[in-house]
Amino acid sequence: MGVSKRLALAGLIWAAVSVVAFVAVSDVIVAAGLVIFGFVLLVVLAMASDWEQxxxxxxxxxxxxxxxxxxxxxxxGARARDRERWEAHQARKAARTRTPGDDDRA
Known part of the structure; x- marks a missing residue:
């Protein structure tokens, strides 16, 4: 039996049980609770039908x-451009920190 056939059968059973619940149970609130609970079970069955897929x-x-x-x-490409900019920045920074005559002071 396929998943959709099984789901259709479950829906039919839920509908039948819902009708019986409203006919057999004298309290409408209890019957509505049973119908809602059955509907939730039907939705869970539908959601779990493709669980293994x-x-x-x-x-x-x-x-x-x-x-x-x-x-x-x-x-x-963007990383290569960033790397070129970073290397140019480091070269400028190194050139700024070196001043003429640094070698003579040591």
Whole structure:
């Protein structure tokens, strides 16, 4: 029996039990509580129907690693430009700290 057939059967059973609850139970509040509880169980059954169809940990990590690698490759140009700017900044900074005649004072 397929998942959708099983879910349809559960829905039919819930509908039948709901009708019986309102007919058989004299208190409307109790009958409504039973119907709501049955509906919640039906929703849980629907949500759990594809429980085993999710990827496992290794598959998720492999996809995350692929996304990180793609992001890393997309940013390679920006990192190269940043590295060039940093090296130019360090060269300017080193040139500023060196003043003419520093070698003579030592």
């Amino acid at each position: 999710h990827p496992d940990f290794e598959e998720r990590e492999m996809h995350r690693a692929q996304r990180r690698a793609a992001r890393w490759h997309r940013g390679a």
